[in-house]
Amino acid sequence: MAAPVTTRRARAARYTAVFVGLGVLFVLAVFWNIHTGSVDISVREIWRILLHKSEVRREIELGTAGASTVSAYNIIWKIRLKRVLLAAVLGGALALSGFLLQTFFRNPIAGPFVLGISSGARMFLAIVTVALSATVTRVPLWITVAASFFGSMLTMLFALAFGRRTRNMSMLLVIGIMLSYICSAVTDFLINFADEADIVNLTHWSMGSFSGGSWQEVGVSALIVLPTALAVFLLSKPLSAYALGEGYAQSVGLDVRRFRLALIALSSVLSACVTAFAGPVSFVGIAVPHICRILLRSEKPILMVPASFLCGAVFCMVCDLVARTVFSPTELAVGTVTSAIGAPIVIWLMISRRREQKE
Amino acid sequence: MENAYLQLDDLTVGYGREAVVSHICLALRRGEIASLVGPNGSGKSTILKTLTRRIPALSGKMLLAGADIASLPGRRLAEKMASVLTDRVTPALTTCFDIVSAGRYPYTGGFGLLTARDREVVNACLAMVNAASIADRDFASVSDGQRQRVLLARALAQEPEIVVLDEPTSFLDIRHKLDLLEILRGLARDRGVTVLMSLHELDLASKISDLVACVGQGQVLACGKPEEILTDDRVRALYGLERGSYNALLGSVELPRPAGEPRVFVLGGGGRGIRHYRALQKAGVPFAAGVLPENDLDMAVALPLAQRVIVCPATGPVPPAALDDAKALMDRTDAVLDGGFISEINAALLRYARESGKQVVTDASELTEVTL
Structure with missing residues (x-):
């Protein structure tokens, strides 16, 4: 099969189209998420409430605003806006950490969920919850975050130790699945000995959801994710050198050992942050970078990093919308929706890769 | 050596604490081509990996234009030294142009964006290896020969003073081997690029190299001009050829000779005999x-x-003793193979064979009945 030959201009046009398209989708997704729900809010009202917040607020305080405006104001500022922002930030982080892990493992199906990182975080959360149940009634947020962060990092180290040597996709999958089985076994063991009341937090967390966050959570996750994403973007050049293999990366003057550490640290921070704030949201890390590759027809990190972040944000916002509206009033876990879309992509990836090898 | 561009001084290389090759001394001038030859696992690649700083040297010194390679900053080294490795490069969705432009890494800015000059260099390097026409093709879709040339172009895009290649000709067919080596020769000759590589093919090593180093038994056994180094005996010893043999003149190996009393007499000469000798050996x-x-x-x-x-002597008439020897030998064989070289002595021997009732054939394939 002859590869299609494209000119530089055609490629530049494609990149522009992809980024403009993703930008438009991003804005649309934000609006759509705010608009749709048990109460639909008109675009004009959204516009007014978002951009003239203080004015609307004064009206509410003075009692001149209509009842629908009051409820719309509350829905937007207390529920939907922070939820959609959390979905955007964490979705971007998930996709980016997936892209980094794929670069690192040289394996297109590496991702925080597949490698068992989410299960590790859950296990640590269970340990901490059970350990603290005697002393506190509700585990404070920062401990939840710290525990899942620590669990993510630890599982990541295990995945690294075992998965580093294999370039075989199935092998990496097996390692990840085994790690998550081990972690789940420990978690289930602990749950057996815990009171129902103590583990409500854990059960809720295990579902994977962008809901229920406070503005503080949104702020903290943005503070972690956005600078990390910027750092990843600044590493585009060494990332592209690394893609040719460590030997060639080293031969053009990259300090491979230091870069490898940076890569692991950044992707761990991203996936740990997501796991801490939203719980296990599966397959976004695999599906989104893959969609971006197809759209861009390029693997250049300088394009892939921003595209993955944007696309991940859009993907998670849309999945969250589906999760809360399709079977309304029943709300699905966002992980259910992302799995339904992401898992087939993984299967398709493995099949098409196998076909390539045969050819 | 004075004016040496690359100098390895009592270098010992290996993994961890285990030395693979010890006490290497090598000096290369600018624009020279040196080849490391030796059996599999002798440590050729280990030497090259140490030189390119993928693994640390166990002891000794490596100097590049007088500067210690071990202490050069990575980027400075990358501006002087480029490599073509045996690592498999399998990036998806990457054009050959992209691969070559990866060689501009030491020169580009923080985001790795190519300037007009970078593009010029990349295109020139692609042209140098005759790969300009595949610049926009996906790297994964080109042939092995093209791939190796593109990887060489990637190394050249670093505008290096020395190129280090680890078995660059493996997996290439004869034509692509020659193409690649010709490009290297041109680089050395026209641009003064120094080349150090490991090669499996002794004949190619002796043809392209100014300097050959035999690596074996944990050391550099010999190092010097190929015609002095690649002698029959040394190659036999280096590769442990106990039964076959190596011919330095032709740069080729021969399989072991068949054992036993001669059963066929081959009338050869002028190169006509060679294919019959090989057929009989087979x-x-x-x-x-x-x-x-x-x-x-x-x-x-x-x-x-x-x-x-x-x-018999190269000039003058054939001595009668040689003719008698040949006849005596022919008496003890089952058949005579006429290689087709026409000479006075061959004609005489052919006549003798017919008179004494020997089977006379013109090809080894006709011999089956005798030999079976």
Whole structure:
């Protein structure tokens, strides 16, 4: 099969189209998420409430605003806006950490969920919850975050130790699945000995959801994710050198050992942050970078990093919308929706890769 | 050596604490081509990996234009030294142009964006390896030969003073091997690029290299001009060829000679005998060859393969003793193979064979009935 030959201009046009398209989708997704729900809010009202917040607020305080405006104001500022922002930030982080892990493992199906990182975080959360149940009634947020962060990092180290040597996709999958089985076994063991009341937090967390966050959570996750994403973007050049293999990366003057550490640290921070704030949201890390590759027809990190972040944000916002509206009033876990879309992509990836090898 | 561009001084290389090759001394001038030859696992790649700083040297010094390689900053080294490795490069969705532009890494800015000059260099490098036409093709879709040339272009895009290549000709067919080596020769000659590589093919090593180093038994066994270094005996020893043989003149190896009393007498000369000698060797038939002038082309193959060779001086008439020897030998064989080289002595021997009732054939394939 002859590869299609494209000119530089055609490629530049494609990149522009992809980024403009993703930008438009991003804005649309934000609006759509705010608009749709048990109460639909008109675009004009959204516009007014978002951009003239203080004015609307004064009206509410003075009692001149209509009842629908009051409820719309509350829905937007207390529920939907922070939820959609959390979905955007964490979705971007998930996709980016997936892209980094794929670069690192040289394996297109590496991702925080597949490698068992989410299960590790859950296990640590269970340990901490059970350990603290005697002393506190509700585990404070920062401990939840710290525990899942620590669990993510630890599982990541295990995945690294075992998965580093294999370039075989199935092998990496097996390692990840085994790690998550081990972690789940420990978690289930602990749950057996815990009171129902103590583990409500854990059960809720295990579902994977962008809901229920406070503005503080949104702020903290943005503070972690956005600078990390910027750092990843600044590493585009060494990332592209690394893609040719460590030997060639080293031969053009990259300090491979230091870069490898940076890569692991950044992707761990991203996936740990997501796991801490939203719980296990599966397959976004695999599906989104893959969609971006197809759209861009390029693997250049300088394009892939921003595209993955944007696309991940859009993907998670849309999945969250589906999760809360399709079977309304029943709300699905966002992980259910992302799995339904992401898992087939993984299967398709493995099949098409196998076909390539045969050819 | 004075004016040496690359100098390895009492270098010991290996993994961890285990030395693979010890006490390496090598000096290369600018624009020279050096090849490391030696059996698999002798440590050629280990030497190259140490030189390119993928693994640390165990002891000794490596100097590049007088500067210690071990202490050069990575980027400075990358501006002087580029490599073509055996690592498999399998990026998806990456054009050959992209691969080559990866070589501009030491020169580009923080985001790795290419300037007009970078593009110029990349295109020039692609042209240098005759790969300009595949610049926009996906790297994964090009042939092995093209891939190796693109990887060489990537190294050249670093605008290096020295290129280090680890078995660059593996997996290439004859034509692509020659293409690649010709490009390297041109680089050395026209641009003064120094080349150090490991090669499996001794014949190619002796043809392209200014300097050959034999690596084996944990050391550099010999190092110098290929014609001085790649002698029959040394190559036999280096590769542990106990049964076959190596011919330095032709730069080729021969399989072991068939054992036993000669059963066929081959009338050769002028290079006509060679294919018959090889055919008989393949069939496992011991044979004698003659009467060959000592400078005849057939000699190079007859000597390692024939049980006996009857030789005569290069000039002057054939001595009667040689003719008698040949007749006596022919009496003891089952058949005579006429290689088709027409000479007075061959005509005489052919006549003798017919008179004494020997089976006379013109090709080894006709011999089956005799040999079976």
